[in-house]
Structures are given as structure tokens and as C-alpha cells.
Amino acid sequence: MRKIAVMNQKGGVGKTTSSVNLAAGLALQGKRVCILDLDPQAHASLHLGVEIVGDTPTIYHAFAGEKSLTQVRRLVAPQLWLVPSNIDLAAAEVELADTPGRELILRGAIDQLLATEPYDYLIMDCPPSLGVLTVNALSAAEEVMIPLQPHFLALHGLSKLLETTALVTRRLNRKLRVSGVVLCMHESNTRLAADVAADLSDFLSASDPDAPWAQARIFSTKIRRNIKLAEAPSFGKSIFEYAPKSPGAADYLGLVVEVLSMEYAAQQSPQMSMAG
Numbered sequence: 001m002r003k004i005a006v007m008n009q010k011g012g013v014g015k016t017t018s019s020v021n022l023a024a025g026l027a028l029q030g031k032r033v034c035i036l037d038l039d040p041q042a043h044a045s046l047h048l049g050v051e052i053v054g055d056t057p058t059i060y061h062a063f064a065g066e067k068s069l070t071q072v073r074r075l076v077a078p079q080l081w082l083v084p085s086n087i088d089l090a091a092a093e094v095e096l097a098d099t100p101g102r103e104l105i106l107r108g109a110i111d112q113l114l115a116t117e118p119y120d121y122l123i124m125d126c127p128p129s130l131g132v133l134t135v136n137a138l139s140a141a142e143e144v145m146i147p148l149q150p151h152f153l154a155l156h157g158l159s160k161l162l163e164t165t166a167l168v169t170r171r172l173n174r175k176l177r178v179s180g181v182v183l184c185m186h187e188s189n190t191r192l193a194a195d196v197a198a199d200l201s202d203f204l205s206a207s208d209p210d211a212p213w214a215q216a217r218i219f220s221t222k223i224r225r226n227i228k229l230a231e232a233p234s235f236g237k238s239i240f241e242y243a244p245k246s247p248g249a250a251d252y253l254g255l256v257v258e259v260l261s262m263e264y265a266a267q268q269s270p271q272m273s274m275a276g
């Protein structure tokens, strides 16, 4: 069982596109997957064809303690469940401000969900901020995946993001590790993309071995810029349903295979996965 938070406080870098297509791709490979939409913008929900109107329960109700995740999640494709969001979730940030233990609400709800329903993967699509919703995802996750758009300010926000991860690791969740960086909207023929990847790789290899990102990889699958990936959400479909022969589908399948291969590598060398 893997719990992955897809996080970057920078907006529009490919978090939702990666969360949805990774989740959909893993489900197509036969894994039981639940994607949690932690963004009041509800883009992951919309991408999977779910628009919440009226009193339908959402992840907001789970944060408010009114519903369990089992009551909120719904099946959106074979093997793929969604815990949807809507704009109500924006209120949670404010409402939780005075709640003791507010950083751990999602973790409690997930533990309860997993006690009755086994999943192979939980994928959490974070909002573009480092607020209480993202901290809840980091407290509940074991892995952080960071989508990054390789342009010249890409590394700029990374230190703040990693600092937050380190803080959560120290205070709330010792199991948390950054598993990797996914380069999104990648233009393979540009010098800039290569430079950013090289800088990032230097940074990761020079990091303190105790840092939660010390083992992070840059996924060798780069997600190229592909218009089909931008069109798919408006049809409420993953790239695998919307345009299975597109470069976007090929790239996300590559990422799925890499994510699965980490799982098999960890199973084959239990000592290594236990270390740290």
C-alpha cells in the first residue's frame, strides 16, 4: 500500500494532471486506487467527470467530521475511487484554524478507511499552497511526488516546499519521504529543460543523507507538453480514455510503469526499504 501526496505550492505545474492520470493508469494496471481531491478548485474531481452540486458529501464533510471517507468516496472507473471536493473546502482552511490536531484529521480519516477497505494506492492531489490542506496530505502520506515545470524559476519555490516536507517529517510524520520529481510540460528540445534537470539532479545528489528528499529521483519519464492532456479534463476523462494513442497517454503510462517498478524493487530488497 502506498500513500502518495502530489504536491507543489506553485500553481499550474501539472499536479492534477499527474494525480489523475497516474491514478487512472495504476487502476488500469489492476491496482485498487483511491484519489483524494484536496483542492477547493476541484479540478481532479472535474477531470474524472464529477461535479458536486447541492448537499452531496465531499472531502469537506470528512474534514468537518460529519462523514467518513467511505461515505464520501465513489467509484469512477473500474478499480478507481474518487473522494471529491468542491469549493466548500476553501472554508475548511478557516474553520480548522482553531481546531487542535487539525494537521492530522485526514490521517485519521484515511486510517479509518483503510481499516475496512484495502487499497494499493492512495493518491492525494494537493492545492497550490502550503496551507493546512497540504499539511494534512503530508501528514497522511508516506511519499511526496513533486511535479515540476522546467523553466527558469522552477527551482525557486523548491526550497520552501522541501523545508515544509522536512518540518512535517520532524513534527508529524516520520515516515514521509520525497520519492521523486516529475518533469511536466517538458520541451525536450530546449536547453532550458536540460539545464533545470541538471541543476535539480546536482541539488539532490548534494543533499544531506538524512533529509527526507535524499533518496528522491528525477523520474526518467518526462511528461511532454501535449494538447490532448489539456483537453481531456473538459471531457471528464483520463488521458487513457480520452486519447489512448496520444503522446500524453504514452508518457503517463511510462510514469505508471516507473512507479510500479519502485514497488517491486522495494519488495525485493526489504532491508533497503526499511532503512531510514
Ligand SMILES: Nc1ncnc2c1ncn2[C@@H]1O[C@H](COP(=O)(O)OP(=O)(O)OP(=O)(O)O)[C@@H](O)[C@H]1O
Residues within 6 Å of the ligand: 010, 011, 012, 013, 014, 015, 016, 017, 018, 039, 041, 043, 126, 127, 128, 184, 185, 186, 223, 224, 225, 226, 227, 229, 230, 231, 233
Ligand atoms: N503535459 C501537458 N501538456 C499540455 N498541457 C498540460 C500538461 N500538463 C498539464 N497541462 C495543462 O496545464 C494546466 C495546469 O495543469 P494542472 O491543472 O495539472 O496543474 P496543477 O499544478 O494541478 O494546477 P493548480 O496549481 O491550479 O492545482 C491545465 O490546464 C492542464 O490541462
Ligand SMILES: [Mg+2]
Residues within 6 Å of the ligand: 015, 016, 017, 039, 043, 044, 125, 126, 127
Ligand atoms: Mg491542481
